[in-house]
Amino acid sequence: MLHIPMWKRILIWGTCALALLIAVPNLFYAQVERHNDAVTAQERGEAFSEEDLAAWPGFLPSFLINLGLDLRGGAHLLAEVNVSDVYADRIDALWPTVRDRLRDERDIVGAVRRVDSQDSGELRVRLGNPEVIDQAAGFLRELAQPTQSLTGFGVGNDLEVRTEGEELVVALSAAERQATDERTMRTSLEIIRRRVDEAGTREPTIQRQGEDRILIQVPGIGSAEELKSLIGTTARLTFHPVVGVTSDPTEVPGPRNALYPSLDSPGTFYEVEQTPVVTGDQLVDASAAMDQNNRPAVNFRFNAQGGRAFGLYTAENIGSPFAIVLDGEVVSAPTIQSHIPGGSGIITGRFTVEETTQLAVLLRSGALPAEMDFLEERTVGPELGQDSIDAGRIAAIVAMGAVLVFMIASYGIFGVIANIALLLNVAMIFALLSLIGATLTLPGIAGIVLTIGMAVDATVLIFERIREEMRTAKGPARAIELGYEKALSAILDANITTFLTALILFAMGSGPVRGFAVTLGLGIITSVFTALLVTRLMMVLYYERRRPKTLAI
Amino acid sequence: MRLKLVPQDTTLDFFRFWRYTFGASVLAMVLSIVAFFVMGLNFGIDFKGGTSIRTEAVQPVDIGAYRGAVEPLGFGDVAITEVFDPSFGPEQNVAMIRIETQAGQEAKTPEQLASIRTALQQVDPSLVFASVDSVGPKVSGELVQSAVISVLLALGAVLFYVWLRFEWQFSVGAVAALVHDVVLTIGLFAVLQIRFDLAIIAAILTIVGYSLNDTVVVFDRVRENLIKFKKRPLREVLNMSINETLSRTVMTSVTTLLALIALFVLGGDVIRGFVFAMIWGVIVGTYSSVFVASVVLYRFDVKRDWSKASGDTAGTQFGVKEN
Numbered sequence: 113m114l115h116i117p118m119w120k121r122i123l124i125w126g127t128c129a130l131a132l133l134i135a136v137p138n139l140f141y142a143q144v145e146r147h148n149d150a151v152t153a154q155e156r157g158e159a160f161s162e163e164d165l166a167a168w169p170g171f172l173p174s175f176l177i178n179l180g181l182d183l184r185g186g187a188h189l190l191a192e193v194n195v196s197d198v199y200a201d202r203i204d205a206l207w208p209t210v211r212d213r214l215r216d217e218r219d220i221v222g223a224v225r226r227v228d229s230q231d232s233g234e235l236r237v238r239l240g241n242p243e244v245i246d247q248a249a250g251f252l253r254e255l256a257q258p259t260q261s262l263t264g265f266g267v268g269n270d271l272e273v274r275t276e277g278e279e280l281v282v283a284l285s286a287a288e289r290q291a292t293d294e295r296t297m298r299t300s301l302e303i304i305r306r307r308v309d310e311a312g313t314r315e316p317t318i319q320r321q322g323e324d325r326i327l328i329q330v331p332g333i334g335s336a337e338e339l340k341s342l343i344g345t346t347a348r349l350t351f352h353p354v355v356g357v358t359s360d361p362t363e364v365p366g367p368r369n370a371l372y373p374s375l376d377s378p379g380t381f382y383e384v385e386q387t388p389v390v391t392g393d394q395l396v397d398a399s400a401a402m403d404q405n406n407r408p409a410v411n412f413r414f415n416a417q418g419g420r421a422f423g424l425y426t427a428e429n430i431g432s433p434f435a436i437v438l439d440g441e442v443v444s445a446p447t448i449q450s451h452i453p454g455g456s457g458i459i460t461g462r463f464t465v466e467e468t469t470q471l472a473v474l475l476r477s478g479a480l481p482a483e484m485d486f487l488e489e490r491t492v493g494p495e496l497g498q499d500s501i502d503a504g505r506i507a508a509i510v511a512m513g514a515v516l517v518f519m520i521a522s523y524g525i526f527g528v529i530a531n532i533a534l535l536l537n538v539a540m541i542f543a544l545l546s547l548i549g550a551t552l553t554l555p556g557i558a559g560i561v562l563t564i565g566m567a568v569d570a571t572v573l574i575f576e577r578i579r580e581e582m583r584t585a586k587g588p589a590r591a592i593e594l595g596y597e598k599a600l601s602a603i604l605d606a607n608i609t610t611f612l613t614a615l616i617l618f619a620m621g622s623g624p625v626r627g628f629a630v631t632l633g634l635g636i637i638t639s640v641f642t643a644l645l646v647t648r649l650m651m652v653l654y655y656e657r658r659r660p661k662t663l664a665i
Numbered sequence: 666m667r668l669k670l671v672p673q674d675t676t677l678d679f680f681r682f683w684r685y686t687f688g689a690s691v692l693a694m695v696l697s698i699v700a701f702f703v704m705g706l707n708f709g710i711d712f713k714g715g716t717s718i719r720t721e722a723v724q725p726v727d728i729g730a731y732r733g734a735v736e737p738l739g740f741g742d743v744a745i746t747e748v749f750d751p752s753f754g755p756e757q758n759v760a761m762i763r764i765e766t767q768a769g770q771e772a773k774t775p776e777q778l779a780s781i782r783t784a785l786q787q788v789d790p791s792l793v794f795a796s797v798d799s800v801g802p803k804v805s806g807e808l809v810q811s812a813v814i815s816v817l818l819a820l821g822a823v824l825f826y827v828w829l830r831f832e833w834q835f836s837v838g839a840v841a842a843l844v845h846d847v848v849l850t851i852g853l854f855a856v857l858q859i860r861f862d863l864a865i866i867a868a869i870l871t872i873v874g875y876s877l878n879d880t881v882v883v884f885d886r887v888r889e890n891l892i893k894f895k896k897r898p899l900r901e902v903l904n905m906s907i908n909e910t911l912s913r914t915v916m917t918s919v920t921t922l923l924a925l926i927a928l929f930v931l932g933g934d935v936i937r938g939f940v941f942a943m944i945w946g947v948i949v950g951t952y953s954s955v956f957v958a959s960v961v962l963y964r965f966d967v968k969r970d971w972s973k974a975s976g977d978t979a980g981t982q983f984g985v986k987e988n
Contacts, residue, residue, distance in 0.1 A: 182935075190804060192803075336797060337778060337779065485801075486799075486801070487800070487801040487803050487804040488799065488800050488801060488804045489799040489800075490796070490797070490798045490799070491797040491798075492795075492796045493793065493794065493795045493796055495721075495795065496721075496796050496935075499752070499933060500935055500936075503752055503931060503932050503933035504932060504933070506931045507927050507928040507930075507931040507932040508927075508928075510927040510931055511923065511924035511925075511927035511928060512924075514923040514924070514927060515920050515923055515924060518668070518919065518920060518923060519920070521667070521668035522667060522668045522669070522670075522916065523667070524667060554935060554936050555864055555867055555936065555939060557932075558936055558939060558940060558943075561924050561925070561927070561928045561932075562871065562921065562924065562925065562943065564924045565917075565921030565922070565923065565924035565925065566875070566878070566917070566920075566921055568917070568920045569913075569917040569920075569921075572913050572916045572917055572920075573882065573913055576910075576912050576913040576916070579912075580909065598889075601885055601889075602881065602882045602885040602886070605830060605881045605882075605884075605885055606877075606878040606879075606882050606885075607878075608826065609823055609826055609827070609874065609878065609881055610874035610875070610877065612819070612822045612823065612826060612874075613819045613822070613823075613870050613871070613873050613874035613877070614874065616815050616818050616819045616822060616870065617815065617819075617867060617870050619815075620811050620812075620814060620815035620818070621811075621815065621863075621866075625863055625864065625866065625867045628864075628867045628871075632871065632874075
């Protein structure tokens with residue numbers, strides 16, 4: 113009656129053994145981590161210590177559970193990229209083309225003037241001869257090109273030209289805006305990744321979330337402020353011709369000019385031409401250096417195109433001042449002494465050595481295409497994380513011990529069976545978490561502790577059922593069989609419904625809550641497995657060996 | 666000698682005072698709703714936005730001095746509370762500082778944090794920031810929304826699943842019990858003014874899962890007995906089913922509570938609110954599966970003839986062979 117085929121037995125014990133083997137490295141977390149780091153370094157061809165490599169035998173599995181930020185300590189940032197910033201740049205870059213196209217037709221359209229627009233993705237133009245506005249719109253439509261989207265072509269043109277009263281409006285089309293947003297996000301992600309990598313922290317998470325958000329998690333970093341100043345700086349470097357200097361911040365700059373404050377001397381403002389001569393996009397290299405007076409400075413070099421534009425401008429404007437602007441502040445405004453060919457230069461200012469090092473990193477990794485707002489910021493110090501791990505570990509051990517004792521007190525020898533199943537269950541949760549590379553958070557530990565409590569539920573259901581069947585059934589073997597059979601429906605229903613809520617938690621939750629959902633969900637799967645298969649196998653083994661006349665359950 | 670929490674055969678009548686127990690549940694729910702609207706929940710920054718800083722210092726926390734240091738910085742309303750935990754050493758003095766959202770900005774800027782740190786370190790040079798959480802109003806709004814949606818989704822999924830596997834009366838009973846548990850938990854948090862944050866939503870959803878677990882086990886037995894004893898009155902069948910599963914109900918609640926109490930005492934203060942919600946949930950969840958779910962089932966007078974249903978609706982029962 114109680115027959116389990118040999119292949120099934122081997123499969124069940126094999127699964128348990130495998131789970132134990134995979135879970136074991138987590139008991140030696142520090143050693144395995146050192147070993148894994150050494151292996152990674154070895155693969156990359158970097159220096160590593162033999163001692164670290166030998167900290168854990170290479171033939172054993174070395175999967176580890178990732179510890180979440182709340183356990184390891186680190187910083188978590190959720191940034192929103194102002195994707196529409198980029199439209200303004202596009203429109204500014206478009207203006208000379210539009211102007212030139214209309215100037216070619218000066219005889220027809222008359223003088224051309226740009227006017228301000230509410231929407232940064234629009235260019236508004238007034239004509240000297242407003243009556244030919246429709247004809248002028250026709251000229252500008254020729255400028256439109258098919259949208260270059262990342263997913264394919266031909267969703268339409270990048271520009272839409274329309275007329276509003278006497279104003280000619282050139283706007284980015286919806287498809288172009290979408291494609292631009294997509295590019296902005298990809299560039300931002302890439303640049304953030306480069307900046308974080310340059311800072312050299314381990315296993316950062318940099319993910320896009322939704323339309324215009326980026327999630328950045330860096331374990332082990334001491335302060336979020338540090339991280340934020342690294343990735344939150346746009347590092348947009350531009351070079352502008354200086355129109356004038358003033359000390360009045362409320363002064364209205366002339367048309368197409370902009371007023372920027374000086375970084376070094378508060379109260380000084382430079383009025384500069386808004387369209388830059390060259391931008392940091394054209395930089396190919398930047399490094400921290402010292403100027404001739406031995407003050408910290410940053411050396412930079414332009415690419416061929418930027419170098420040419422820079423050389424040409426300096427040749428034509430010897431004796432005029434020239435502003436170096438970083439994120440809307442004038443770093444310095446030297447006077448051009450001579451023609452600067454070759455496209456390299458130096459930025460001086462009142463910098464410290466650290467500042468020049470960071471500025472060089474930022475310039476090298478490129479400017480962020482748009483500014484970012486930080487919507488959410490969380491930092492956990494490493495000590496608090498360690499405290500949480502310690503507390504969680506003690507709580508888990510005590511919880512486990514209490515449940516083990518309670519089960520033996522209630523079910524005797526069968527309690528031992530339930531306890532072995534419970535321990536295997538916990539090992540399986542750890543093995544699965546390690547295998548799928550899930551992240552263990554503090555609520556995740558709570559999830560495991562809760563699973564310890566609930567995992568016995570399925571076993572209890574079965575034992576109680578066997579107890580009942582013993583009273584009516586024909587001998588222990590039949591009672592065991594009926595117990596498993598009849599408890600099945602309740603076990604499955606109860607666990608499927610709990611699993612459903614875990615799924616919803618996973619889908620809707622974020623961060624730590626999601627970690628909780630993962631451990632809860634995995635715990636349900638493993639507890640059903642251990643209750644239905646592992647305890648059953650142990651019951652059968654017990655029965656085969658002892659052949660009891662009655663079950664003292 | 667075996668430990669037996671529940672005697673072998675119990676014949677308790679769970680419906681003798683059903684008017685009182687059900688009335689008490691309804692009353693408790695009404696009071697919870699009143700508490701929710703009158704006292705409100707003590708929302709954490711996840712839902713309200715703002716910044717919360719956990720400080721650790723060697724010297725004892727002096728809330729007045731902390732307040733005196735932070736308030737002149739002009740961040741508006743500042744709430745400072747000391748945190749106690751048995752696991753803290755004598756030189757570990759922890760406080761939580763909460764600052765409301767600053768107008769027109771999302772998360773806190775590094776400069777603002779630095780100014781707070783400098784001000785506090787003048788009070789106590791040993792003070793460090795153990796953790797900093799800053800949530801902008803945009804995200805906190807979305808978090809509230811997704812929390813409400815996830816609780817509703819969970820209830821909907823349960824309603825549908827139980828209806829699929831049982832009958833609609835069971836479904837209504839199960840959801841009534843879940844709503845009861847959720848409302849009572851929110852009510853308790855309102856009355857005790859425990860901080861209500863994202864983790865508590867996770868706790869509530871787990872309570873939903875746990876309570877359901879309990880309810881489904883009882884219902885499963887009710888279904889089995891309804892088929893077995895077609896002629897007995899419903900009340901008798903319900904009572905018999907609850908009595909038969911009572912031992913398991915108590916065993917599971919006790920093991921879960923043992924684990925949770927260990928976590929509550931030893932797990933540290935960071936997750937204490939979360940664990941507290943779960944302990945409460947296990948207690949109300951166990952209660953509600955008998956005194957709410959079954960009573961609703963009793964009053965709705967569930968259909969008795971299961972002979973056809975189990976034949977033509979496939980999957981009504983998993984692998985239960987009828988004798």
